[in-house]
Amino acid sequence: MSTRIKIDPVTRIEGHLAIEAVIDDGVVKEAKSAGTLFRGFEIILQGRDPRDANRLTQRICGVCPTSHATASALCIDDAFGLTDKISDNARLIRCLILGSNFLQSHILHFYHLAALDYVDAVSAIGELAPFVPRYEGDYRVSGEANAELVNHYVRALDIRRKCQEMLSIFGGKMPHSVGIVPGGVTEKPTEDKITNFLWRLNEIRDFVSNTYIPDVIAVAKAYGDYFEIGQGCKRLLAYGGFDLPTGKLFKSGVVSPDLQLQPFAEENITEDLKHSWYADSESGKSPAQSQTKPEPNKKRAYSFIKSPRYEGKVCELGPLARMVNNYVQADAKVKGLVDSLLGQLGAGVEGLFSVLGRHAARALESKFVADSMVDWLQALKPDEPTIVDNEIPETGEGAGLTEAPRGAVGHWMTIKDKKIDRYQVVTPTAWNASPKDDRDQPGAIEQAIIGTKVKDKDNPFELVRIVRAFDPCLACSVHLLDAKGSKSGVFRVV
Amino acid sequence: MKGRKVATKEYPVIWLQGAGCTGCSVSILNAVSPRIQNLLLDEVVPGHRLNLLFHATIMAGQGEPVIEVLKDTKKNRKGGYILVVEGAIATAESGAYGSIGEIDGKHVTVQQSVEELGKNALLAIALGTCSADGGIPAAQPNPTLCKGVKAVFDEKGIETPVVNVPGCPPHPEWFTGTISVILFSGAEALDLENLGRPKLFYGQLIHENCPRRADFDKGKFAKKLGEPGCLYQLGCKGHYTYADCPLRQWNNGVSWCVKAGSPCLGCVEPEFPDGTSPIYEKITFEDLK
Secondary structure (H helix, E strand, O other): OEEEEEEOOOOOOEOOOEEEEEEEOOEEEEEEEEOOOOOOHHHHHOOOOHHHHHHHHHHHOOOOHHHHHHHHHHHHHHHHOOHHHOOHHHHHHHHHHHHHHHHHHHHHHHHHHHHHHOOOHHHHHOOOOOOOOOOOOOOOOOHHHHHHHHHHHHHHHHHHHHHHHHHHHHHOOOOOOOOEEOOEEOOOOOHHHHHHHHHHHHHHHHHHHHHHHHHHHHHHHHOHHHHOOOOOOOOEEEOOEEEEOOEEEEOOEEEOOOOOEEOOOHHHEEEEOOOEOEOHHHOOEOOOOOOOOEOOOOOOOOEOOOEEEEOOEOOEOOHHHHHHHHHHOOOHHHHHHHHHHHHHHOOOHHHHOOHHHHHHHHHHHHHHHHHHHHHHHHHOOOOOOOEOOOOOOOEEEEEEEEEEOOEEEEEEEEEEOOEEEEEEEEOHHHHHOOOOOOOOOOOHHHHHHOOOEOOOOOOOHHHHHHHHHOOOEOOEEEEEEOOOOOEEEEEEEO | OOOOOOOOEEEEEEEEEOEOOOHHHHHHHOOEOOEHHHHHHOEEEOOEEEEEEEEOOOOOOOOHHHHHHHHHHHHHOOOOOEEEEEOEEEOHHHHOOOEEEEEOOEEEEHHHHHHHHHHOOOEEEEEOHHHHHOOHHHOOOOOOOEEOHHHHHHHHOOOOOEEEEOOOOOOHHHHHHHHHHHHHHOHHHOOEOOOOOEHHHHOOEHHHHOOOHHHHHHOOEOOOOOOOOEOHHHOOOHHHOEOOHHHHOEOOOOEOOOOOOOOOOOOOOOOOOHHHOOOOOOOOHHHHO
């Protein structure tokens, strides 16, 4: 007999998401990730000063605003013809701002969003909200080791805060920084700022190396079966990101399930709409050409998330995709980090395609980014410029592709009469949490859930652990009601 | 601090998220004194503590059991809890554009939750500009008919007092400071200005306390971003924005918008963002009238 499990809301993610799973003989047969993507941001941006997109699109997400600041700045630079003129200082400072927020976001994700699925906070803190109510029955770390993880939950609150304080040296404030602007950055890299940044960074690097990574290993040792749970589509996509004067820190590429690399080309991205509440006439188009036309009463649809696909294929984005991309492209640092961790855990590369693989990739990526930031600081030149003059063109087109903590993000813009004519944003969660596409292929999270054994349907730990390992970033899931008041689906407003 | 031993007074808190970005929550996570762990676990002021019953980004539970918490609070803690709302309230299609979860197979909209929980709350804190005034989701053409808490309460005749703590996002101390007044002296002690914001934080113009004020007085204006001088010609909205950013600064005093060379966006004002943009163009006080 089949049972339907609905988890709504899925908490401890950015925003709201609903997950539905049909379980037959204890195994998930069907899954629906009913997240959303429609606050109307793209519609609100139409007709505005193109430079304002850089401030406004950050407000898509308060957890990763700097990714949108970066993507929109690259997009505007492109449309304004500035891409080749951005100074080395500006590139480095933009990367330091983005890197600082990668660190805060990854630390926040592991300790404050994901850890409560593995760590027994109640035994250390007591029966206290917001640590109750919760799922019961599968907390495997006990005694001192558990108490230590709970202590680190509290300490990590300070460390992630300090990441944002570090970011503010060049970014002005967080969330919603002001330092990254079209043409460069507003702050100058004076020696005192560089040193101030460095010592804040050193404290965070110490935490990542000596607390965060060991904690992920401790959890992995207690929950070893999660190296096999939640494998997903195994096709990994990265646009590449962190545009340094020496090239990109994260390489772009598409890695197939047998770890073969294919070069990434932007024109292979299309967005399917069959199961999304948008007009079918726009389905299958490139984001550089499509329009956002909501159709909330469309039959078959169950999400306001579109279904981005690469050559029509489902892809997973995020730290796992980036680390594996750099790994197969023989990045020595990444290879060293990944091989050393897998060795400690006695897992093979195939173990990365899992719940624990995603947590491990995120932790290692934190170290990779944090250590690289030291080099970027040293490359800054206090006397050299950080911004170039710019003017809004009469007409123009731009694309800004980069990496956010949760995966690749892209902004596309068209300018007409010096105003925004069209703006499109494709977020990493649109890929990961997408509904089925025009060929009825389930999205990445849906695929990771399908086939999972659920031990206790009243406490379906497996499902929430899989979903949270992707670190989904939604704002608020929105549910459509049909005329009779019964559910016709779920969508959300970005 | 030593004092007479009395029973701890507890203030249950329900924190709802509507059409927003979670940036207000992230900003509160950046609080320094008290820190977020103090807000969650300790007596924030001696003898008084918060009890955060519901917050979707940090609570352990999920699914129907956490929606039960809302039902239980509304019924059994009438008049005794603080409602914090982050994000705007989408009111188009009877609130169908914003839901916080599902119970008994039915969706619970943000609008319905704000109204029902608002009715029985001790007071509501509209945290952030979206919640106070609609903010970016309510910007033209306002596709989902977003509104702030006070506007929704007024339409439904809900008389629960609303404290507006705007900002995109708000400074963490504007929130912890508001909580401190409530815990120390009672909600009635909050001294609010005409837009419902505590005068303690929103009493003076950015322009009055700006470190670049001397440049303005001397007529020394920056012509390009990154230059020294007053940012008025580059679109700074500090001359009609009421907030204490220049004095308090952001992120543990590290910096703030103008210090980093960026014009003030006017993000605490009800006109944000339509009345405060283009962001990098000069808008005079007269333009607003």
